[in-house]
Amino acid sequence: YDFSENPIPHGTLNGVAVPFFATPEFRQELTEKFKLRPESDVFIVTYPKSGTTWMQNIVRTMLMSDDTPENAQLKLDDRVPYTDMSLNFPFDKIEGWPNPRAFKSHHATPSEMDKLIFKGDRSAKIIYVMRDPRDVSVSLYHHLKKTGLSKFVEEATFDEFHKQYMRNSDVVYYGLWEKHVDSWLSKRTEFNMLVIRYEDMIENSSREIEKVAKFLGAHLPSSRIEEIAELTSFSTVMHKGGLLKDESGVTNSILRKGVAGDWKNHFQDKEEAAKMAKIAEELYIKYNLITPNL
Numbered sequence: 001y002d003f004s005e006n007p008i009p010h011g012t013l014n015g016v017a018v019p020f021f022a023t024p025e026f027r028q029e030l031t032e033k034f035k036l037r038p039e040s041d042v043f044i045v046t047y048p049k050s051g052t053t054w055m056q057n058i059v060r061t062m063l064m065s066d067d068t069p070e071n072a073q074l075k076l077d078d079r080v081p082y083t084d085m086s087l088n089f090p091f092d093k094i095e096g097w098p099n100p101r102a103f104k105s106h107h108a109t110p111s112e113m114d115k116l117i118f119k120g121d122r123s124a125k126i127i128y129v130m131r132d133p134r135d136v137s138v139s140l141y142h143h144l145k146k147t148g149l150s151k152f153v154e155e156a157t158f159d160e161f162h163k164q165y166m167r168n169s170d171v172v173y174y175g176l177w178e179k180h181v182d183s184w185l186s187k188r189t190e191f192n193m194l195v196i197r198y199e200d201m202i203e204n205s206s207r208e209i210e211k212v213a214k215f216l217g218a219h220l221p222s223s224r225i226e227e228i229a230e231l232t233s234f235s236t237v238m239h240k241g242g243l244l245k246d247e248s249g250v251t252n253s254i255l256r257k258g259v260a261g262d263w264k265n266h267f268q269d270k271e272e273a274a275k276m277a278k279i280a281e282e283l284y285i286k287y288n289l290i291t292p293n294l
């Protein structure tokens with residue numbers, strides 16, 4: 001498979017590939033029009049496929065339960081908008097929203113977010129969600145296959161995809177996984193940042209949701225924490241649609257398996273899997289994160 005002949009459409013930002021809808025014109029518009037509310041805005045930042053939607057759902061359920069009927073009707077990505085995306089970013093609407101507002105982003109580095117959105121004010125809350133890169137690769141493989149945007153991805157085996165796309169810094173969206181994680185975690189004390197791991201959410205979602213609640217200053221009884229865990233669980237969202245709103249198709253394109261460790265069913269190349277585990281473990285050690293069952 002020659003990737004250059006079958007690229008996934010993308011642009012670049014500071015030498016890192018970004019999706020085609022993340023245009024320079026949009027970034028310019030964002031810089032000019034986005035009015036940060038540093039005291040109350042919440043940013044969910046992730047490397048793609050790391051649990052963004054799950055966290056969007058948690059934050060929305062936690063902070064926006066008294067939403068107006070109009071806002072309550074909005075799809076998840078419209079109520080917790082994607083700041084990297086030019087397609088219908090609701091500049092006008094967000095001005096009128098009450099506090100707190102929440103957004104999602106995949107930006108490769110904090111300095112990009114700083115330039116585009118924070119403009120030097122680092123007090124806004126950031127929830128950085130990270131996930132085992134082997135499962136990220138698997139999730140991305142299936143996600144991109146569903147989009148049908150790339151002949152390469154459609155035809156590639158998982159191992160081919162992993163080596164030629166996920167590990168190719170010239171083409172993978174938002175750069176290599178380890179660079180993303182390292183660039184964000186290295187600044188975690190300079191920004192107002194909480195780091196949450198997907199695997200920890202899988203192990204005990206209530207425990208992690210409680211961390212999120214504390215970070216956001218929401219004083220919630222444990223019964224409400226349990227309720228949020230239930231309302232945002234994979235099975236609730238999968239079967240009832242929940243805030244993802246089934247009819248939008250989001251459930252189908254984002255929710256797949258929702259487990260930790262599906263990489264075991266995908267990597268034929270065990271050496272490559274071990275290499276990824278080592279890359280991840282080095283970062284877990286560097287940033288003092290508890291080593292999960294690798």
Ligand code: A3P
Nearest residue numbers: 049050051052053054139233234255256257258
């Ligand atoms: P899989 O493809 O491994 O199933 P993102 O939202 O960052 O694009 O991440 C998508 C991944 O998160 C998908 O992983 C999806 O199934 C998983 N996910 C979304 N909501 C979830 C939930 N409530 N519980 C567990 N996993 C969830």
